[in-house]
Amino acid sequence: MAPRPHFLVLTFPLQGHIAPALRLARRLLAAAPDALVTFSTPAAAHRLMFEEGQRGGGGGEDGDDGRFELLPFSDGTEIDRVPGGDHVAEFNGYMASFHAEGRRSVGELVDALAARGRPVSRVVYTLLLPWAADVARDRGVPSALYWIQPVAVLAIYYHYFHGHGSVVDDHCCDKSFVVELPGLPPLAVGDLPSFITDATDPSDYLHSIFTTFRDLFDTLDRETPRATVLVNTCQEFEETTLAAVGAYDVLTIGPVLPSGDEAGLFKQDDAKYMEWLDTKPANSVVYVSFGSLTVMAREQLDELLHGLEASGRLYLCVLRKDNKAMLADQAAAAGTEMDASALRNGMVVEWCDQVRVLSHSAVGCFVTHCGWNSVLESVTCGVPMVGVPRMSDQRMNARLVERDWRVGVRAEDSGGGVLRAAELQRRVEEVMGEGEAAAEVRRTAAAWKRAVAEALGRGGSSDRNLTAFVEGARSGI
Template identity: 45%
Template structure:
């Protein structure tokens, strides 16, 4: 595509991500994939996160400077909380929104002045400041839905007429609700936590307010919706939501195990060499990999139960326990020092490389969507121990819809006991009929995921179709 003087026009995507691990990695993969669709640099991509997250992503970069990995650029924006603190109340959140909008608006103007005008802004999930900036500058906006299409369907219908029936039964986790796009009723206990919160949590209220505004924006402005899933994984939900939204299914956006990834936690080559060599010394499909993500913290009692369960099952294990991953004053190294001879404890790891290793036989996970879809891509059975956000729904998909794992049930005081963990590990790793069926289904989904993500796969074609719609928009401006 050329301009009036015959010069090749470049299309520039500004991807704005919330500065946490679960948003940054799929956003980076998307930005990279977008540039690969261009010819001779005709598609550019810039990834922007808050200043505090940018500093953690690039600790060796001076201050808050723009940087590049040779493929995409990284430009931080300020949310007014550059020290990484969180807003305390609605007034703080309003100030944060204003600061983010002003900073992102400045970035858009600065990129235009440099000859790199933004053709489209893409934001992860719900980002009110980005909605403001897109309207202000008249730039097309796309929403990057980094949770499953099923959660998109549940959230959409919640804000389109189902909120009252769901709220009326929110205290009954076993109550079933039938929603369009779901192949079976969904229990209240498997809904995204913020939609069925009964504690009066300020966080849940804030998230609901943000999502309500998002769907009002979608209804009015009809932005493109990019969903990190693939058709064969959530066919019913995809078909349903395409009736309501201008949606493009572009997953799995997990990158390649050969690609360098962004880590917001300390991760060095020496540490990786140590755990990868340890995995290499284990038998195929023998290792229990345990990681509860980048947000959830564990109590001392919970960690003691996890160690008890791992010891009881008698299998080698790799356990991720961040230094800040305990919900009290206990030192994570005290657990590391007491690890049993069959296991290894690390502060953080390159999860996709671990899941791709032939020694890993199952994944004990909180079931955030990144972790869930990485397990699917790697063909690894899952033991889901959900905590919040979309995690309960993801575990429902793992166990009830796909049959690639089981849910670990917590006790009445909210703890996954060692006995329950050992039971679940046996269910997915022993030689029983159920375990064999889970492993076979995991292998089958892995093949479907790889086919969808290939260069000529369905998701890659969908992403190209999305880019073409943005180019068409540019043509008629």
């Protein structure tokens, strides 16, 4: 009888990493009805995400028969917060602790699971945990990287750390300089991930991200046989790019989407926003969200809301709690009695169920920072995008949206990092207006929605690849 596969899924404690990792954990449970899955993230995020009864191995999935466990690991801190946001200045120090203590704690976790009669057969880890592969290798357990960005970004990093870094370094200040990397179209430096253009200097406050990516590719290169990389994308999105990372066994298994209610680091507003959407005409609402880490300066907040109001279109806008409080203070200073969640043409909330919103017929456009989770969710739901990228992979994601898939447009800031109201208004009209260009974007978005459904459906490319990975874990390959 074949051994029962047991996947240990490890992730960094940020919402944009936790969400796809937890979604993959649930996909693995569904793909292999006999599999065990343990999901683990540092303790602070674990406490914020899961109910008291779920902590410490209580499961948490109805009907999972104890197959799913939620177990934290230590990142060396004792504080009840996750890295990022207001604490970014401390980030490099946090990363040093995360790497050292995480390695030790995850090793103990793997040993403890084996002692309980639940030995791990495959470790799956996200981007910022290169040491997870070493922990697995030391114990004779195969591992796989879960790449939660597009294949194109994987290829860019690969070539940067394999002989092409100097040309990027020499021109990092010239965002218009064009770089040619094997297997990729010519790319402007301004399209490359920010961690290889802006964070290579040891004095940079995010330099530890750059060094972690460097260590990650060193880890992948040391794997024997070739490293396995699961990518949260589908083959149809990036078929021509896959050959650019032929050094690894790359399996496209996405988009990995939510399956029901989803745990998160942020408390959702009540569902009044869904009731509000229910009253709006089809394709009439602009949905706006820039992710969980984006804190807007007052100038940007003013420009954003002015542009939305000036567009004359309905909108649902997600703002962090601190930005929402800034908005309320501004209204009070003006002597207005604005409802805590509503403006003239729209509604502002602190958080919402994004896939549920994007799936609603009233939503006709998504103004997004182009985080990869948001891009995948928008394409899957067939919603055109206005991209407002800032950092990490977002600039390349925006390029894919506009140039490769043609499901949206990119809004340009003023040169000072501020998206002006007029530019936002113009770009929204480009995808929601009555002209032929906007109609073509909407048709293309609908076509990609169908392509994603086929890839995820039984026998589709992503379904086949995930099945192959599960069977490989079962057989010990």
